[in-house]
Amino acid sequence: MKPFRDEIEALQQNGITKVAFKRLHDPAVIPLWFGEGDIPTPTFIRDAAKSALDNGETFYTHTRGRPELRDALKSYLDELYGIELDERRITVPGAAMLGVTIAAQMVMTTGDHGLIVGPVWPNIDAVFRVTGADVSYASQHLTENGWRLSVAEILEQVRPSTKAIFVNSPCNPTGWVMSRQEQQELLTFCRDQRILIIADEVYHRTVFDGPHAPSFLEIAEEDDPLVVVNGFSKAWAMTGWRVGWVVTPKRHELQWTALSECFNTTTNVFAQLGAVAALEQGEGFVRQLQTQYKRGRELVDQAFGEHPLFNYQSPQGAFYAFPSVKGCDDGLAFVEGVLAEEDVGLAPGYTFGPGNDAHFRVCFARSPKQLEEGLRRIIRFAEKHYG
Ligand SMILES: Cc1ncc(COP(=O)(O)O)c(C=O)c1O
Structure with a gap:
């Protein structure tokens, strides 16, 4: 064997x-x-986690994350994007990476195809391949006006077996940012074809001309085939904490609950309470x-x-x-x-x-x-x- x-x-x-x-x-x-x-x-985030430990916050919690963290995430995202999210769409995995892993596992298996917008952070490629899917790329190219990739170029790579398209904007490593118009075109296509967009928005607060990058959340409907993955690592300097979040289609709530239990049943409680402080006092x-x-x-x-x-x-x-x-x-x-x-x-x-x-x-x-x-x-x- x-x-x-x-x-x-x-x-x-x-x-x-x-x-x-x-x-x-x-x-x-x-x-x-x-x-x-x-x-x-910063100290105020570390202090919140320390107090949580001192207060005996050491037990299992809700599979999809502490309610006060999910509430704080809803408020943060509602205010940042001017939207009204249903809190049941939010799950807190142990960092963004685990969010991508769960999303990929949900939709791909052997014989499927996963499409990645490249260049891409290497762990994403591994996550896609582990599902058994065939993986290919639609890659940005370097032009005199920066890194570019049209939605038409992405769609050229779609196959009948494509189950997921991974897009990371702002992009690690090129800094490419997908425009609102491009997001809309891709979303319309994927809505029609029932292909899941896994939108990795971990650099959502790192743009050089405004408070945040365009987000798929600003244009999506609640049951669109879209998982937006994000986390605390980058915007709040919390890479070692391992706290992320995902916003998923509303009708996938049960599957996210079940699959979260297969992985790490949300992340450390005291880290989550630090993350609440990050959202409430970290702007x-x-x-x-x-x-x-x-x-x-x-x-x-x-x-x-x-x-x-x-x-x-x-x-x-x-x-x-x-x-x-x-x-x-x-x-x-x-x-x-x-x-x-x-x-x-x-x-x-x-x-x-x-x-x-x-x-x-x-x-x-x-x-x-x-x-x-x-x-x-x-x-x-x-x-x-x-x-
Ligand atoms: C594009 C991208 N997605 C996800 C991650 C991982 O984020 P986390 O620390 O929340 O797992 C990184 C880390 O570098 C990244 O660059």
């Missing part, structure tokens, strides 16, 4: 951790490889991070946008730059070289899906001083080897 299903046997470690694990926590390295900054979660902090990320983008724009050696377009959202070096078609070699010679941690492009081998990803969420030094070293390496 084979020890694993074929899909599990074929899994690969993602390229980010593959590079990073060699020098993880090495204080000599400026870590621009993971999707997080260097500011810890100032979200804006402070937005300002820092804006500064980060200015720095990467200056570093790569004005340098003749780099192919680069400024991101519209999220907190990553995804350039390539002219004359270098091996982004992994570049990343390994920068780590070995300059002690800067980057993510190799190949891991973000097909067609990205030449690229590398820089996370610019870190504080400006460290980021500036990291960028200076990347440029020194590029000039030395490719200049």
Whole structure:
């Protein structure tokens, strides 16, 4: 008997951790490889979780998340998007990643097809493949006006067996933001064809021209084939907490309850009570991070946008730059070289899906001083080897 299903046997470690694990926590390295900054979660959120523990909040809770967190999420989303959500559509999984996993498991199995808008964060590819589905990509391309992909190009890749389309906007790693009009076109098509859109909106608060990115929630009806996945990791600097949320079709409430029980039966209670504080008191902090990320983008724009050696377009959202070096078609070699010679941690492009081998990803969420030094070293390496 084979020890694993074929899909599990074929899994690969993602390229980010593959590079990073060699020098993880090495204080000599400026870590621009993971999707997080260097500011810890603010005290008022940590205090709320501490008080929850002190108050004995250590028991099982509602499968879809603490009612006060789901209420706070409803209020947050209603106000942010000017909508009126039914609270029964909200479930709190252990982070956004688990939300994507459950959504994918719900609709795909062997013989189905899952379509991913690329480039994409590598764990999404793995989640889709684990279902047994055949996976393919509709990929953004780099133009003089930024990363672009029309809805027609996405729809060209749809097959009769397509069960889910994954879209991450603002996009990790390119910073592409899907417009309201494009969201509407995709939603209309998927409503008609009964294909599930898994909309990953974890960077919803990281855009550079407004308070939030366009959300599918602003245009969808409550029983549209749509799961919007989000979480606390990025906008509130809570990556280690593992708290996410999903907004699902109303008629899927029972299935989300049942499948949540198969996974982790919502997430840690005290972390959820910290998340309530994040929603109720965190708007100032979200804006402070937005300002820092804006500064980060200015720095990467200056570093790569004005340098003749780099192919680069400024991101519209999220907190990553995804350039390539002219004359270098091996982004992994570049990343390994920068780590070995300059002690800067980057993510190799190949891991973000097909067609990205030449690229590398820089996370610019870190504080400006460290980021500036990291960028200076990347440029020194590029000039030395490719200049
Ligand atoms: C596009 C995207 N989705 C999901 C996640 C994971 O979020 P969480 O920490 O809530 O699992 C990330 C993390 O980098 C991401 O970039």
